[in-house]
Amino acid sequence: MDTARGALSKASPVSKVPATRTSDLAQQVATRPLPSTARRLRRGGVANVVVMTVAAGIVGTLAIPAYAFAPGSEGPQFGTSAETALTKAQAQTVEVTDDVIAAPVTKDSFSATTxxxxxxxxxxxxxxEAARQAAEAQMASYAAGYSGLSADELAASPVYGSADPASVFAVAQQYLGVPYVYGGATPAGFDCSGLVKYVYAQFGISLPHSSASQAAAGTQISESQAVPGDLVVMPGHIGFYAGNGMILHAPYEGTVVRTQPIWTSDYYIVRI
Incomplete structure (x- = not known):
């Protein structure tokens, strides 16, 4: 055994390397540039780590619930409180205390024809309409019984000369008792303006068959100046002034030409 160890010692002598040289050698190896193959392997490993990190982030993002990104996701609608559970129920019962003030109720006002x-x-x-037809028939009946001249014919061939108020009133008195006929303008029947038209026509004065138009044809005078034969004008009505606050006129259907007190203060006097 001793002989063998001695032979081994002689065959491969081991040289001792100082410690300082060992550290210098390690530093040189650490700072020495890597071969190109080693560098490629190193870069590939780093790239793999980056790709795996990004993929893990994407998967993690997709796994987050949608409401995590919704504004106000911390609100009660995402909770599981008893109130939230009630709002999701189909049948609900709400109790209102007696001291709750009811809102005033209003409605539009309208009227409907019943x-x-x-x-x-x-x-x-x-x-x-029936009254109009009856008056028309009555007027036709009176006209059929009248064979004299019309007011327009008389105006073209007057009977009298000067149309002074006294003469006009004397002619108007001749028709007292003639029945009122709507639209009538002959001695067969008169309405208010028909009477005035027919009387003035006999003096050669042609007037329209309208109370307002007849009033516009004359001159308004004061009541103190009025004499029999002037015209008394009321809203929708006309007649001859008869003196002493009286009027000679054809009043309305069912009556006759007559003289009576003026019954209203809403009138004025016109002289033609």
Whole structure:
């Protein structure tokens, strides 16, 4: 054994390297540039680490619930409180205490025509039409019984000369008792303006068959100046002044030409 160790010692002598040289050698190896193959392997490993990190981030992002990105996701609608559970239930019961003040209730005001009002209006219209037809028939009947000249014919061939108020009133008095006929303008029947038209026509003065137009044809005078034969003008009516606050006129249907007190203060005097 001793002989063998001695032979081994002689065959491969081991040289001792100082410690300072060992450290210098390690530093040289650490600072020595790596071969190109080693550098490629090193870069590939870093790239793999980066790709794995990014992929893990994407997967983690997709796994986050959608409401995590919603503004206000910390609100009660995402909670599981008892109130939230109630709002998701289909049937709910709400109790209101007696001291709750009810909101005032208002509604639009409107009026509607009732069926009764419509029927009444239709009946009134029918009655008015019937009255008009009756008056027209009456006027036709009176006209058929009158063979004299019309007012327009008389105006073209007057009977009298000067149309002073006294003369006009004397002619108007001749027709007292003639029945009122709507639209009438002959001695067969007169309405208010028809009487005035027919009387003045006999003096050669042609007037329209309208109370307002007849009033516009004259000159308004004061009541203190009025004499029999002037015209008394009221809203929708006209007649001859008869003196002492009286009027000679054809009043309305069912009456006759007559003289009576003026019944209203709403009038004025016109002289033609």
């Amino acid at each position: 069926g009764e009002e419509i029927r009444a209006a239709a009946e009134a219209a029918a009655a008015a």
